[in-house]
Amino acid sequence: MKRDKKRINVRAYLYSLPMGIWVTLFFAIPIAIILIYSFLEKGLYGGVEWRASLAAYKAILNPNFLIVIWRTVYISVIATAICLLLSFPASYAMARSRHQTLFLFLIIIPFWTNSLIRVYAWINLLSTEGLINNVLIKLGIISEPIPMIYNLFSVILVLVYMYLPFAILPLFTAIDRFDFSLLDAARDLGCGRLRAIILVMFPAIRSGFFNALIFTLIPIFGAYTVPLLVGGMGSTMVGNIIVDQVQKTRNWPLASAFSVILTLISMIGVMAMLGSGKKKEEMNEKLL
Amino acid sequence: MRKLLLPLAIILLLLSSCSKDEEKRTLHLYNWTYYMPESIVTAFEEEYGCDVVIDYFSSNEEMFAKLQAGGGKGYDIIFPSADYTSIMIKLDMLSLIDHEKIPNLRYIPSIVKDKATYDPEMEYSVPYFMGAAGIAVNKTLAPENYERSWMIFSDERMKGRMTLLDDMREVLGDALKTLGYSNNTSNEEELEEAARIVREEWKPNIVKFDAESFAKSFARGEFAVVHCYPENIVSELSEEQMANVDFFLPETGGSMYIDNMVILKDSEEKDLAHAFINFVHEPKNYAVFLDEFSFPPTTNTEAEKFMTTTPLFTSEDLENYEVLIDVDEDLEKYNRLWEPIRYTN
Numbered sequence: 001m002k003r004d005k006k007r008i009n010v011r012a013y014l015y016s017l018p019m020g021i022w023v024t025l026f027f028a029i030p031i032a033i034i035l036i037y038s039f040l041e042k043g044l045y046g047g048v049e050w051r052a053s054l055a056a057y058k059a060i061l062n063p064n065f066l067i068v069i070w071r072t073v074y075i076s077v078i079a080t081a082i083c084l085l086l087s088f089p090a091s092y093a094m095a096r097s098r099h100q101t102l103f104l105f106l107i108i109i110p111f112w113t114n115s116l117i118r119v120y121a122w123i124n125l126l127s128t129e130g131l132i133n134n135v136l137i138k139l140g141i142i143s144e145p146i147p148m149i150y151n152l153f154s155v156i157l158v159l160v161y162m163y164l165p166f167a168i169l170p171l172f173t174a175i176d177r178f179d180f181s182l183l184d185a186a187r188d189l190g191c192g193r194l195r196a197i198i199l200v201m202f203p204a205i206r207s208g209f210f211n212a213l214i215f216t217l218i219p220i221f222g223a224y225t226v227p228l229l230v231g232g233m234g235s236t237m238v239g240n241i242i243v244d245q246v247q248k249t250r251n252w253p254l255a256s257a258f259s260v261i262l263t264l265i266s267m268i269g270v271m272a273m274l275g276s277g278k279k280k281e282e283m284n285e286k287l288l
Numbered sequence: 289m290r291k292l293l294l295p296l297a298i299i300l301l302l303l304s305s306c307s308k309d310e311e312k313r314t315l316h317l318y319n320w321t322y323y324m325p326e327s328i329v330t331a332f333e334e335e336y337g338c339d340v341v342i343d344y345f346s347s348n349e350e351m352f353a354k355l356q357a358g359g360g361k362g363y364d365i366i367f368p369s370a371d372y373t374s375i376m377i378k379l380d381m382l383s384l385i386d387h388e389k390i391p392n393l394r395y396i397p398s399i400v401k402d403k404a405t406y407d408p409e410m411e412y413s414v415p416y417f418m419g420a421a422g423i424a425v426n427k428t429l430a431p432e433n434y435e436r437s438w439m440i441f442s443d444e445r446m447k448g449r450m451t452l453l454d455d456m457r458e459v460l461g462d463a464l465k466t467l468g469y470s471n472n473t474s475n476e477e478e479l480e481e482a483a484r485i486v487r488e489e490w491k492p493n494i495v496k497f498d499a500e501s502f503a504k505s506f507a508r509g510e511f512a513v514v515h516c517y518p519e520n521i522v523s524e525l526s527e528e529q530m531a532n533v534d535f536f537l538p539e540t541g542g543s544m545y546i547d548n549m550v551i552l553k554d555s556e557e558k559d560l561a562h563a564f565i566n567f568v569h570e571p572k573n574y575a576v577f578l579d580e581f582s583f584p585p586t587t588n589t590e591a592e593k594f595m596t597t598t599p600l601f602t603s604e605d606l607e608n609y610e611v612l613i614d615v616d617e618d619l620e621k622y623n624r625l626w627e628p629i630r631y632t633n
Contacts, residue, residue, distance in 0.1 A: 044616060044617070045352065045356075045375050045379070046349060046352060046353055046356065047353075047356055062627070064627040064628050064631045064632055065627070065631070067631065067632050068631050120501070120504070123501065123504070123505065124508075127505065127508065127510045128449075128510055129508055129509050129510050130510075147448070150495050150496050228500060229500060229501050231496070232495055232496045233491070233494075233495070233496055233497075233633055234632065234633035236630065236631050241631070244630075246349070246353075247347055247349045247350065248349065248455075248456065249456075249619065249623050250349065250619070251623075
């Protein structure tokens with residue numbers, strides 16, 4: 001018995017080795033480099049000087065940057081909330097439909113096209129001279145084009161479009177696994193339809209919901225191309241500043257410090273959500 | 289570990305075998321994306337019986353970061369702009385240019401050398417092209433009497449239909465030149481005055497700072513006025529569309545660039561590199577490059593004879609233009625003024 005256990009341990013270690021190497025090489029080490037760089041002095045021509053400094057973190061406190069950080073949080077929260085609100089009915093309908101495969105297929109199809117091309121397609125749709133405005137004007141619904149692009153609206157809209165599938169897929173998987181007869185049981189016991197969904201179904205699909213939240217919130221938080229291409233004057237996000245600091249102003253420590261802040265904020269967010277999720281689960285278990 | 293060793297060994301074997309077989313000489317270039325017609329490179333390969341391998345970059349910073357990280361080994365010729373050429377000279381990264389080996393240097397006019405204050409004798413760098421960003425106006429969308437100067441961006445009649453380049457040095461530089469100052473100034477009062485123009489007079493009328501996708505929208509008639517490099521719009525607009533476009537460089541002057549060809553100190557094919565630079569400046573070849581982008585023969589006067597296109601601007605237009613050079617520590621002063629312009633409403 002003992003030998004078997006040992007063998008299993010060795011095997012487990014071997015099996016997890018590739019993943020471990022991968023995570024160390026491409027996740028832990030880069031993050032460590034970013035963290036170290038953020039505490040160094042900037043080099044005159046880019047790069048870093050190996051002298052410890054808090055200059056980068058002091059620079060972030062500059063009000064211009066704080067505005068951008070606040071804007072990034074604001075855009076991310078709204079876009080994620082819309083993604084989740086839209087993904088629940090969609091996943092529910094998919095899970096109950098007879099044409100599941102077809103719907104899954106439809107959701108995956110856009111990924112066959114490069115995301116940049118899809119952003120450019122949105123530019124064509126939303127422009128003042130674009131398809132939507134032209135059609136509305138031809139139909140006589142509006143007389144002047146609506147400004148739909150180069151503002152916060154277009155940034156949030158395109159972000160929702162880009163990341164909605166990442167919310168639908170995990171949520172769909174969770175709902176699909178849910179035993180719908182439980183809903184019938186709840187109703188037999190005198191629970192209303194909506195209450196049944198909220199009280200019985202929601203707790204059961206919580207993990208799918210958190211996955212959806214994480215898969216949308218984190219990438220949106222680090223968005224770069226969408227605010228760059230469809231954003232206007234006041235829609236720069238932290239991702240854009242990071243690129244500017246590396247590519248234009250040659251301030252690598254500041255870019256690193258921004259990355260550290262991004263990582264920290266999203267990590268704290270995720271941990272808090274996971275924590276509250278667990279607590280509720282425990283409470284539910286006690287109740288049961 | 290053993291499992292890893294075998295593929296590693298195979299890779300190493302493959303790598304060593306390719307360098308052994310290589311008897312053909314190879315020239316390695318590191319150039320801007322879409323900045324040299326392929327036909328010039330192929331013609332050089334045929335004439336010299338060698339291979340030319342080209343890697344591309346899309347910004348000076350990207351190129352320089354790669355060199356600094358040690359990724360520049362093996363490159364022979366690089367095409368940095370003026371500011372980075374001066375940095376590379378300062379950091380002793382470049383090889384001296386042997387003028388004997390490049391007789392075509394005689395076609396480079398003195399105006400280019402005068403403007404190349406960082407290397408006027410072409411000791412370390414040979415100008416590839418000198419040009420400037422200007423203003424393109426879609427005449428069908430703009431009112432008839434628009435101002436042909438940088439102050440066109442103050443014109444409220446085109447509010448929300450104009451873009452400026454997302455480039456701090458270009459935009460602040462143009463405002464500085466409009467005020468009659470140098471676009472490489474380190475004087476804070478001059479900078480503040482220029483930033484005020486951008487912030488209060490230009491910014492309220494422009495829809496965004498854009499260096500990526502504005503040309504497509506300009507082609508579609510979304511934007512009426514764009515701050516751009518001529519090649520941006522030439523590559524995006526058809527000839528009929530170009531007929532409705534007024535591209536001009538404001539007379540008050542503005543920011544100009546010189547892109548250079550430099551040979552790295554570590555280059556192992558210095559002779560071939562010199563031959564290539566000479567080949568590029570052969571007027572017949574150089575004209576192919578100019579025609580491709582509707583550029584004027586600013587940097588090689590002799591090439592004009594072989595050109596088949598009419599350039600979008602002329603060498604004379606550049607008279608009041610000043611080359612953007614590296615401002616070292618003073619870059620921070622520019623940053624501080626640019627951040628509120630760029631990042632806040």
